[in-house]
Amino acid sequence: MSKIILTHEVTGLGEPGDVLEVKNGYARNYLFPQGFAVAWTRGGEKQVEQIRAARAARELATIEEAQDIKAKLEAAKVRLAVKTGTGGRLFGSVKTVHIADAVKEAGVAELDKRKIEIPTAIKTTGEYTATVRLRDDINATITLQVISDKKK
Numbered sequence: 001m002s003k004i005i006l007t008h009e010v011t012g013l014g015e016p017g018d019v020l021e022v023k024n025g026y027a028r029n030y031l032f033p034q035g036f037a038v039a040w041t042r043g044g045e046k047q048v049e050q051i052r053a054a055r056a057a058r059e060l061a062t063i064e065e066a067q068d069i070k071a072k073l074e075a076a077k078v079r080l081a082v083k084t085g086t087g088g089r090l091f092g093s094v095k096t097v098h099i100a101d102a103v104k105e106a107g108v109a110e111l112d113k114r115k116i117e118i119p120t121a122i123k124t125t126g127e128y129t130a131t132v133r134l135r136d137d138i139n140a141t142i143t144l145q146v147i148s149d150k151k152k
Contacts, residue, residue, distance in 0.1 A: 002027040003040040005048055009114055010036050015136075017051035063135070069109045070140040073132060076108045078142055081149035084125060094122035094146060099130055103142065122146055 001021045006014050010031070014020055019040055022031065031037035038044065080102040083091045096116040104110050117131045128144045 004031060004037040005040050005044050005051070006031075006037050007051060008036045011117070016054070017048050019048060063138070066134040066138045070134055070138055072108050073103070073140040073142050076103075076106060076143075077145055078102050078106050078108070079145045079147060081147055082125075084148040084150065088125035088148065090123050090125070090146075094118070094128075094144075096130075099142065099144065102144070116142075 002024050003019065003021050004027050006016055006018045006020065009015050013022075027037065027039075032039075038047070078099070080094060080098060082094065082098070085091060096113040096118065099116050099118070100111045100113040111132055115133045117133070119129070119131070122128050122144070125146050125148055128146060130142045130144060132140045132142060134140055
């Protein structure tokens with residue numbers, strides 16, 4: 001087992017600044033090459049504190065603020081205009097950065113793309129849902145209307 005410090009959020013594993021023990025191969029073959037973690041050292045304690053301070057600054061300040069944003073997100077239907085081909089098929093797929101930009105343009109809230117999860121790939125026009133982790137204990141569901149941006 002390897003003791004590591006997460007530098008980025010890894011779904012199902014932890015948040016930045018968490019000190020964990022994972023299997024050697026997982027750390028060596030996935031976490032380290034992707035830049036999601038660094039090896040734990042005695043000098044790494046200072047780095048852990050810096051990562052946690054940065055995470056606390058990025059997190060939404062209060063539960064009330066998170067619940068207010070959750071209510072706004074769940075009430076709004078976010079429209080996302082994308083380039084499409086025949087039959088409403090997209091060129092590529094909708095990414096979390098596209099969703100974050102659409103929510104910002106709708107004037108609902110400014111979201112971190114890393115906090116958005118899309119359950120299935122969005123490759124055609126239609127209505128979809130995505131989940132946003134506002135805090136560790138508060139998730140919001142966004143309703144997306146993916147439409148073609150073709151001018152008729």
